[in-house]
Amino acid sequence: MTDKKVITVNEIPFGPVAWGRSKILVGPTATHPGLALAEHIRVGVTEYNPDTPHEPHAHPGQEEVIWVLSGRGYTETHGERQDLFPGALAYIPSGLEHKTAAVGAPMTAIIMKSPAADATGKVS
């Protein structure tokens, strides 16, 4: 059961992740009372710290779209980098190894994933 919900990005606080800060705004588990519960989609915001890029990883059975709001960085797969900047978005197919990093200053992006959990049941 999911209900219609209007929220503001700032009402949900960031939490720390190894590569910066992150929050989930729409998703399948109520990680914050302000979150909009959803069945199929998971939407969050990540602020990537340029000093701690995340390691290459993949989401089996789950697609991702990274929509850059501010800052600059890159997405890397098998050593090949493509620039990210405001107005750019990256589509990552399910299961594909990728790494996202900021360059010089933090990069903030909307992170959209579907299905809401990956094939292992993980919501990340």
Next chain:
Amino acid sequence: MTDKKVITVNEIPFGPVAWGRSKILVGPTATHPGLALAEHIRVGVTEYNPDTPHEPHAHPGQEEVIWVLSGRGYTETHGERQDLFPGALAYIPSGLEHKTAAVGAPMTAIIMKSPAADATGKVS
């Protein structure tokens, strides 16, 4: 088969819709050569014209997230309106009747939907 793809919002042009202008950036059918083909998620941008609000509608079997980038407006369900503004997002459960409109000037929003097509196979 879907491939990783980095695109910029502006490389895909808007097309006219009854309620303003719209474009699909990530989706299940190659409506534009620049689009990122996806299986589960459909991401686009809609510019709502305040003079031609769309009529209440629903997407059976498909969830929607409306992430406002600029302008102001509202989302309405069964006559109940909630304000939309930059930094606000609305989660619409599958099958729920809703209407989205701009007030005063165009409102631009990222539109995320999952599954990529609704239960009738429609990609809208």
